[in-house]
Amino acid sequence: MQIDHPTPMLAGLSPAQFMRQHWQKQPLLVRQAFAGAAPPATLKALAALAARDDVESRLVTAFDGDWQLRHGPIARLPAMAKPGWTLLVQGLDQHLAEARALLDRFRFVPDARLDDLMLSVASDGGGVGPHFDSYDVFLIQLAGRRRWRIAAQQDAVLRDDVPLKIIANFKPEQEFVLDAGDMLYLPPGWAHDGVAVGPGCITGSVGFRASAAQALAAELLPRLFDEGDEAGELYADPQQQAVAAPARVPAALLDFARRAVEAAVQRPEALERALGEALTEPKATVWFEPGEPLPPGQGACLDRRSRMLYDATQVFLNGESFRAGGRDAALMQRLADARALTAAEVAELSAEARELLDQWTEDGWVQPQPS
Incomplete structure (x- = not known):
């Protein structure tokens, strides 16, 4: 992607x-950002997706x-002639190549932040109410x-009488009517x-991932200790005295636990590996169909x-990590x-890296490049 080239x-x-x-x-309104663009799915196709139990949808x-x-799953939608309803289909890029292609237009933002493409279908007057994200x-x-x-209001009080997170005292400052092809970008909040x-x-x-610090730490810590090949140092307390308050946690044990966590984070590449695996x-709801080498x-x-x-030293694919160096690392990157890799680029892989690529195709993670 040419990140320095102007684009409509x-x-x-x-x-x-x-x-x-x-x-x-700050927000940005773009008229005809996607001139002539068509939805990646028809209403009939979206209704069929919403009826599946492996697709996240809401009505x-x-x-x-x-x-x-x-x-x-939603077996039946209201008639389009009936005002006041909205169907939301999440993660459409996981199911339709056209949706994936639309999501890829936004890869000037790091993939680690890019989440998915949701499609909203609505009858007249349909919506989900005023809310914060x-x-x-990007709303296309x-x-x-x-x-x-x-x-840009700061009042985040929500209504307590509805099953959605609707702002109780919404005070709009700007208003736009978007036609087909228009786009509106909104920052968080x-x-x-x-x-x-x-x-x-x-x-x-087009939504983006914004991990809360505590939630990210909770996801990373189990991975930091998921080596499985080292028992590590055992706690010992040869200087422990007899105690009159047996339920009190010993200060030495607390220090031992703190050092154990700090040591796990400081192991070479441990945090990098845990983060890469978590982000991928x-x-x-995602599953892959097995393939052939x-x-x-x-x-x-x-x-x-x-x-x-x-x-710098690892590649991460679908929750797993792999070390790579030299030419193989450049090709995996x-x-x-x-x-994608061209046939000529695949031919440059070492025998070990090519074997790994074949395993990925058998797992369904990688597909043969269409001619």
């Missing part, structure tokens, strides 16, 4: 300029002002029209309310569901960045 998708800004001027700073209705939320979001109008009202103007409104939402761990003379590409990252 970002209102004539280059990705580099957008990140400096707008990312996590939000506000009939006669009565807010209701139903989680999928804790992450950045793909069909129909939607009215957005936004505000901007209150927003989108309402369909007419039936057949389809909006794509597939979601619970890569045919000779064939290029390779990542399956659209695969997550692949790398650092190329696979992660471009999500």
Whole structure:
């Protein structure tokens, strides 16, 4: 991706300029960011996805002002002629190549932050109410029209009488009506309310991962101790005195525990490995179809569901880590960045790396590159 080239998708800004001027700073409205773009799925296809138990979906209705939320699978949708409902289908990039291609347009943001593409289908007046998101979001109008009202308000009190996180005292400061092809970027914490103007409104939402510090630590710590080949130092207390308060935790044991955690974090590449594995761990709804080893003379590409990252010494794919160096490391990094390797690049892999690539294709993580 040419990060220094201006693009209509970002209102004539280059990705580099957008990140400096707008990312996590201020909203950006882009008229015809995706001129001529079509939704990656029809309403019929989205309804079929929402009926599956391996697809995350929600149906939000506000009939006669009565807010209701139903989680999928959703066997039947209301008629499009009935105002006031919205279908949300999460992780569409995991199921449709067209959705994955749309998500890839935003890879000027690190993959470690890029989450997924959600599609919202709404009848006239449909929406999910005014709310906050804790992450950045690009809202792409793909069909129909939607009215957005936004505000930088700090009042985060939510209504307690509805099953959604709806702001109780929303005070919009700006209003836009988006037509098909338009896009609105919002930084984290901007209150927003989108309402369909007419039936057949389809909006794509590109969301990003924003890990809370405590949640990230809770995910990393088990991985730091998941070596399985070293018992480590055993606690010993030859100087322990007799105690009159046996339930009190000994200070020496607390110090031992603190040193154990600090030592785990400080092991070479341990934290890097744990973070890379955590960031590439597939979601619970993701599964891969087993394949065959890569045919000779064939290029390779990542399956659209695969997550692949790398650092200076390791590559990470779908929750696993692999050491790589030299030419193999450069080629594996190329696979992660471009999500594909040409046949000529595959031919440059060492025998060991080629064997690993074949294993990935058998696991379904990598697919043969289409001709």
